[in-house]
Amino acid sequence: xxxxxxxxxxxxxxxxxxxxxxxxxxxxxxxxxxxxxxxxxxxxxxxxxxxxxxxxxxxxxxxxxxxxxxxxxxxxxxxxxxxxxxxxxxxxxxxxxxxxxxxxxxxxxxxxxxxxxxxxxxxxxxxxxxxxxxxxxxxxxxxxxxxxxxxxxxxxxxxxxxxxxxxxxxxxxxxxxxxxxxxxxxxxxxxxxxxxxxxxxxxxxxxxxxxxxxxxxxxxxxxxxxxxxxxxxxxxxxxxxxxxxxxxxxxxxxxxxxxxxxxxxxxxxxxxxxxxxxxxxxxxxxxxxxxxxxxxxxxxxxxxxxxxxxxxxxxxxxxxxxxxxxxxxxxxxxxxxxxxxxxxxxxxxxxxxxxxxxxxxxxxxxxxxxxxxxxxxxxxxxxxxxxxxxxxxxxxxxxxxxxxxxxxxxxxxxxxxxxxxxxxxxxxxxxxxxxxxxxxxxxxxxxxxxxxxxxxxxxxxxxxxxxxxxxxxxxxxxxxxxxxxxxxxxxxxxxxxxxxxxxxxxxxxxxxxxxxxxxxxxxxxxxxxxxxxxxxxxx
Numbered sequence: 001x002x003x004x005x006x007x008x009x010x011x012x013x014x015x016x017x018x019x020x021x022x023x024x025x026x027x028x029x030x031x032x033x034x035x036x037x038x039x040x041x042x043x044x045x046x047x048x049x050x051x052x053x054x055x056x057x058x059x060x061x062x063x064x065x066x067x068x069x070x071x072x073x074x075x076x077x078x079x080x081x082x083x084x085x086x087x088x089x090x091x092x093x094x095x096x097x098x099x100x101x102x103x104x105x106x107x108x109x110x111x112x113x114x115x116x117x118x119x120x121x122x123x124x125x126x127x128x129x130x131x132x133x134x135x136x137x138x139x140x141x142x143x144x145x146x147x148x149x150x151x152x153x154x155x156x157x158x159x160x161x162x163x164x165x166x167x168x169x170x171x172x173x174x175x176x177x178x179x180x181x182x183x184x185x186x187x188x189x190x191x192x193x194x195x196x197x198x199x200x201x202x203x204x205x206x207x208x209x210x211x212x213x214x215x216x217x218x219x220x221x222x223x224x225x226x227x228x229x230x231x232x233x234x235x236x237x238x239x240x241x242x243x244x245x246x247x248x249x250x251x252x253x254x255x256x257x258x259x260x261x262x263x264x265x266x267x268x269x270x271x272x273x274x275x276x277x278x279x280x281x282x283x284x285x286x287x288x289x290x291x292x293x294x295x296x297x298x299x300x301x302x303x304x305x306x307x308x309x310x311x312x313x314x315x316x317x318x319x320x321x322x323x324x325x326x327x328x329x330x331x332x333x334x335x336x337x338x339x340x341x342x343x344x345x346x347x348x349x350x351x352x353x354x355x356x357x358x359x360x361x362x363x364x365x366x367x368x369x370x371x372x373x374x375x376x377x378x379x380x381x382x383x384x385x386x387x388x389x390x391x392x393x394x395x396x397x398x399x400x401x402x403x404x405x406x407x408x409x410x411x412x413x414x415x416x417x418x419x420x421x422x423x424x425x426x427x428x429x430x431x432x433x434x435x436x437x438x439x440x441x442x443x444x445x446x447x448x449x450x451x452x453x454x455x456x457x458x459x460x461x462x463x464x465x466x467x468x469x470x471x472x473x474x475x476x477x478x479x480x481x482x483x484x485x486x487x488x489x490x491x492x493x494x495x496x497x498x499x500x501x502x503x504x505x506x507x508x509x510x511x512x513x514x515x516x517x518x519x520x521x522x523x524x525x526x527x528x529x530x531x532x533x534x535x536x537x538x539x
Contacts, residue, residue: 004167004174004194008187011194012054013122016065019092020048022121023106031114034107036098047104050092055122055186057115064089067122069115072096078111094118116218119185126192127221128260131157131202131267133349134217136248137228137274139395141206143334144228144342146370147363148204151346154363155355157265160195163206164389165371165507167191170198175371177509182211185218192220201263209247217251223260223267224352225251225287226345230279231394245279249286256290268293270352272345275303295352297344305348307340317343323351330361333368335376338398372506374399377526381535382496383412387522389506391421391448393431396503400439403499412497413441417490418504419483420462422453422512429458433465442493443471444478446486448504449512455481483511483520487529502526 002010023044026032035044053065059081062068068085070078070093082093082101093105094114108114120127133148135141145163152159161168162183166176169191182188182205195203207225211217230245252271260267271287273280276298287294297305310319317332319340332343343364350360369375377385386403390396400414407414416436420429436443443466445459459479463471471477480486483505490500502522510517530536 001172004169004172007169007172007194007198008190011123011190011197013124016051016053017122018048019050019052019067019104019106020045022052022067022118023048025117025121026106026108026114029117031108031110031117032106033109036105036107038102039100041098044106047092047106050104052091052122055115055118057111057184057186059085059088062088062090065091067092067094067118069094069111069118070096070099071111071115113215113218116185116215119189120219122186123189123193125219125221126189126196127203127219128262129196130200130262131223131260131265131353132220133202133204133224133226134207134220134222134251134254135204135226135228135345136207136209136212136251137226138231138392139390139398140228140338140342141208142389143339143370143373144226144345145204145206147342147346147367148226148349150367151350151355151360151363152202152204154366155350155359157201157355158199160192160198160200160203161205162188162191162203169194170200172198175507175509182206182208182216185216188216189219201265207251209244212250213243213247217254220254221257221260222251222254224270224272224349225255225292226272226349227252227274227277227280227283228342228345229274229277229394231392245282249282252283252286252292253290255287255292268353270295270349272297272348272352274298274341274345275300275306276341293352295348297348298341303344305344305351307344310337310340312337321347323347323357325351326357328357328361331365333365334370335374336399336402338402372508372522375523377523377530379527379530379535381491381494381530381533383491383494383498383500385491385500385502385526385530387502387506387526389508390418390501390503391506393428393435396432397435397439399501399503400435403501404439407497407499410497412495412499414439415442415444415490415494415498415500416440417444417446417483417486417500417502418462419446419448419450420458420504421449422451422455422458426461429461430465430468433462433467433471434469435465437466437469437471437477441498442476442478442490444480444486444490446480446483447511447513450481450514451512452514455513484525484529487526488533491529491533 057069068090269292271292275296308320375387505522511520
């Protein structure tokens with residue numbers, strides 16, 4: 001069976017396309033500013049006949065006849081690599097400013113959104129071939145995506161998936177090795193084209209604030225938008241919380257447009273909003289302005305789909321819920337009360353799209369794990385070990401508040417091992433230190449992805465928050481940059497019936513340092529450390 005990479009490569013169009021068609025589209029979108037050839041300004045129509053055989057913003061990936069899109073970035077400017085692109089065979093350039101390069105150039109106001117337009121054009125607008133669900137929010141996107149895929153699959157819609165954890169095309173699903181959730185536009189559009197070729201009936205796309213703000217998802221015809229929540233995250237990129245929220249809000253604004261009919265299915269425009277989130281009203285308003293039908297979910301009595309009573313034990317979650325067309329009971333095999341909201345979001349999607357309610361419930365109840373989310377490591381040790389991706393203040397707080405009663409009921413306490421990403425939001429670091437310090441008997445601060453930032457400074461930023469609530473370095477607050485050593489220290493300090501949370505890495509396969517990514521597998525390392533301490537995994 002073909003791999004994901006092979007399926008994406010096979011989706012590459014075989015025949016060239018006329019540049020004129022892209023120029024017309026850029027003009028219709030108001031992005032076109034002009035054109036140049038041989039160092040002189042010309043009418044864009046003069047470039048219409050140029051044959052294009054690919055679209056990329058990486059000069060190293062330009063094929064003969066390809067269109068190179070020069071993107072100015074935070075660290076490098078793609079315009080500086082135009083010569084390299086031409087040497088590699090570029091037939092034309094898409095630029096923000098005229099360049100002294102002997103190749104035809106299309107000049108646009110901004111190349112970042114123009115790249116998305118070019119990618120959608122080159123790959124034939126694949127999102128128009130099926131339904132598209134976009135899921136955004138600070139926390140819960142991945143779990144909600146997995147639940148949505150399970151429910152849509154059970155309903156017979158053959159979903160594809162683009163998520164933080166995995167990519168699914170046709171019936172093939174593989175882990176995602178990259179840290180970025182929303183791929184750049186050419187990769188995303190190629191993936192969607194591969195899904196269409198493989199017969200997927202709907203695509204579920206984790207849609208991040210970065211992907212929205214950078215227009216990676218431009219040109220995608222969304223039919224459903226789901227909001228999980230909006231809390232503090234990524235201020236290093238957006239600058240303010242309001243801009244961060246506005247980026248997520250733009251997903252719901254993208255619902256504007258005519259209803260789509262693809263294949264045997266009608267895909268009405270719907271918005272699924274967490275009624276319990278303080279920003280819910282803004283998202284409801286944006287969806288209504290876009291002409292979408294709104295369904296809310298949550299625990300508030302005013303929500304369209306709401307949980308009534310929730311029970312939790314070692315086997316998972318059980319809750320009753322009310323929806324516009326039914327009242328029923330759902331039994332999830334996932335741990336964590338926050339997953340009630342994630343499941344409610346998918347139940348609301350089923351209501352909005354009038355899917356078979358029994359099939360949706362069966363799909364939700366059949367999902368037994370999401371990689372790196374509340375995963376328990378069992379090796380016969382007298383304390384619990386849980387691996388979770390929690391990497392924001394809100395998600396860390398939610399997980400610790402979930403685990404605390406479990407530990408306390410047995411006479412144990414909490415130990416948290418976590419860090420914070422380098423070259424990212426610095427304001428959340430002391431917040432996370434405070435949250436852990438208030439809830440844990442031992443806080444172990446370590447590397448997450450330091451990148452090029454001083455790793456000791458990152459740990460110190462976090463530690464300051466823990467110290468403000470009484471934690472003392474060298475006693476109940478340990479700063480250990482090496483993550484394996486930090487896990488070793490946590491396990492050595494664990495007492496019977498404690499719960500040790502390893503937070504922040506979850507499913508990820510690397511730790512990014514100053515020299516780039518180094519291989520990492522949190523679950524595997526945890527098992528190795530437990531074995532070395534005399535707790536080998538049971539046969």
